[in-house]
Amino acid sequence: MGTYNNLKYVWKRYGFLLKQLVSRDFKVKYKRSVLGVFWSLLYPLLTMAVMAIVFTNVFKFTTPGVNYLSYLMTGLVMFNYFSEASNLAMSSVVANFSLINKVYMPKYIFPLSKCVFVGINFLLSLIPLYIILFATGTGINVYHLLLPYAFVCLFLFTLGFSLILSSVAVFLRDMFYIYGVVLSLWTYVTPIMYDISIIENPTLSFIFKLNPLYWIVYFVRRIVLYGVVPEINAWLYCGLFAVVFLALGILVFKKTQDKFIYYV
Amino acid sequence: MEQSYMVEVDSVSMRFNLGIDKGFSLKQWFVDVGKGKKKTKNEFWALTDVSFKVKKGEVIGFIGSNGAGKSTMLKIVAGVMKPTKGEVKSYGNICPMIELGAGFDTQLTARENIYLNGAIMGYSKPFIDSKFQEIVDFSELHDFLDVPVQNFSSGMVARLAFSVATVVDPEILIVDEILSVGDMAFQAKSEQKMLSMINGGTTVLFVSHSIEQIKKMCDTVVWLDHGHIKMIGGKEVCDEYVSTMVGN
Structure with a gap:
């Protein structure tokens, strides 16, 4: 109850600031671009098209039983949320140092606002995803109503991970380079453009499944591509990863935030 | 006591x-x-x-x-x-007026910055709405409200920042x-x-x-x-x- 009242107070006090920071990001992002917010719809489609051309023609990837474009697009939309949000959030504390140094405000508001900002973009990118689902004949089913569970898990996991990244980046600027490499590795170990079944080595396959994003993408694909309710372990892993990383993120951020001011 | x-x-x-x-x-x-x-x-x-x-x-x-x-x-x-x-x-x-205008985003217009900077100072939306005219009047920047702050002179930026910061009764x-x-x-x-x-x-x-x-x-x-x-x-x-x- 105390926590709830606390959250209510924080929302009342800083909700407007959060909205302003998110709307600032939107205004700046689409400033002087002719297509503006349409890019949020167009961009995922174009990325998908490029990857589809490369991976079906050059590497001859196929996904038996399901449409490859739908398969690729579901993976891309989910993974892109994570990579874009965590990447922006990582630099958010450092970038806003001039503010942190002058006015008191909760510092977590910067990574949080980035996760929310990219989250809105993510919701927009569901439009091209559904266009692809219909265009390829994959269609929709009633279990799509369960998808918000995966979205919430993805958001919480990303937020937790971003809190860790953004505080570590304050002390170690090398993170900007390291994480760039980590992200590109992460793109390939998450089965976005290929099916996990092509990994034949059982040890490697086990390691691949330690990836939180594997389970979130898996959860979504069970529903979108196969039209079934995800198995109980998929529900569990998604929820567990989300809660654990969020708790870890809050802990790390809280422990380090008072020292930020000396390092930026 | x-x-x-x-x-x-x-x-x-x-x-x-x-x-x-x-x-x-x-x-x-x-x-x-x-x-x-x-x-x-x-x-x-x-x-x-x-x-x-x-x-x-x-x-x-x-x-x-x-x-x-x-x-x-x-x-x-x-x-x-x-x-x-x-x-x-x-x-x-507390109203801290330590280096004003730190919260400005120079790509945004003066109007947008009044809201952004106000939020940073901890004002609520209804409060800024009600004080908006007062802020603009004090800064005398009526003609530049929809101009990005990056095109402002430093004096104009300072005026805008001062006007936003002092509109409260802290x-x-x-x-x-x-x-x-x-x-x-x-x-x-x-x-x-x-x-x-x-x-x-x-x-x-x-x-x-x-x-x-x-x-x-x-x-x-x-x-x-x-x-x-x-x-x-x-x-x-x-x-x-x-x-x-x-x-x-």
């Missing part, structure tokens, strides 16, 4: 580690190991055991040479920094050398505004290098010297400070 004080600063000390700026670097580590050098501690105490209390409606000024710890003191009261030792208590909402006002912004006409106007805020019963913590301003506005003067309180008292502190400085 605790509440009769608005701000209580209790034996506050603040340590900075000057070496931290370099941080740990792999290259430096190799160089140090090669030379057999130990990591040197490069500490700097910006404030040492500073205590004072500010009553409701009191105007307290801080004087001292550069690097005496004045701005650090204000930042600690504003909650931007946590003191290494000691404790700061404040009772009431209980505790923290001011770090901002009275002289804009052209001469605006300087007079902003000083007038500041005086009216102070006379409105606000508690003010004020840093300035203008002894004249301090004398005119402050009830209590704190003279900081290398992080210590050298003298605390009424306007006579200013005279003492000036004579010491001239004597040197």
Whole structure:
């Protein structure tokens, strides 16, 4: 109850600031671009098209039983949320140092606002995803109503991970380079453009499944591509990863935030 | 009778580690190991055991040479920094006017920045809505509301920032050398505004290098010297400070 009242107070006090920071990001992002917010719809489609051309023609990837474009697009939309949000959030504390140094405000508001900002973009990118689902004949089913569970898990996991990244980046600027490499590795170990079944080595396959994003993408694909309710372990892993990383993120951020001011 | 004080600063000390700026670097580590050098501690105490209390409606000024710890003191009261030792208590909402316009995004228009900066200062949306006209009127930037701030002159930015910051009636006002912004006409106007805020019963913590301003506005003067309180008292502190400085 105390926590709830606390959250209510924080929302009342800083909700407007959060909205302003998110709307600032939107205004700046689409400033002087002719297509503006349409890019949020167009961009995922174009990325998908490029990857589809490369991976079906050059590497001859196929996904038996399901449409490859739908398969690729579901993976891309989910993974892109994570990579874009965590990447922006990582630099958010450092970038806003001039503010942190002058006015008191909760510092977590910067990574949080980035996760929310990219989250809105993510919701927009569901439009091209559904266009692809219909265009390829994959269609929709009633279990799509369960998808918000995966979205919430993805958001919480990303937020937790971003809190860790953004505080570590304050002390170690090398993170900007390291994480760039980590992200590109992460793109390939998450089965976005290929099916996990092509990994034949059982040890490697086990390691691949330690990836939180594997389970979130898996959860979504069970529903979108196969039209079934995800198995109980998929529900569990998604929820567990989300809660654990969020708790870890809050802990790390809280422990380090008072020292930020000396390092930026 | 605790509440009769608005701000209580209790034996506050603040340590900075000057070496931290370099941080740990792999290259430096190799160089140090090669030379057999130990990591040197490069500490700097910006404030040492500073205590004072500010009553409701009191105007307290801080004087001292550069690097005496004045701005650090204000930042600690504003909650931007946590003191290494000691404790700061404040009772009431604080309006920190430390380097105005820090929250501006130069790509956004003046109108958008009023809302963004207002939110950063902790205002609510209805509050900014209701005060919007007042802010614009005071800044006299009616014709430039929808122009991105990056096209503003620095004087215009300062005027906008000042207008946003001073639209509230804060209980505790923290001011770090901002009275002289804009052209001469605006300087007079902003000083007038500041005086009216102070006379409105606000508690003010004020840093300035203008002894004249301090004398005119402050009830209590704190003279900081290398992080210590050298003298605390009424306007006579200013005279003492000036004579010491001239004597040197």
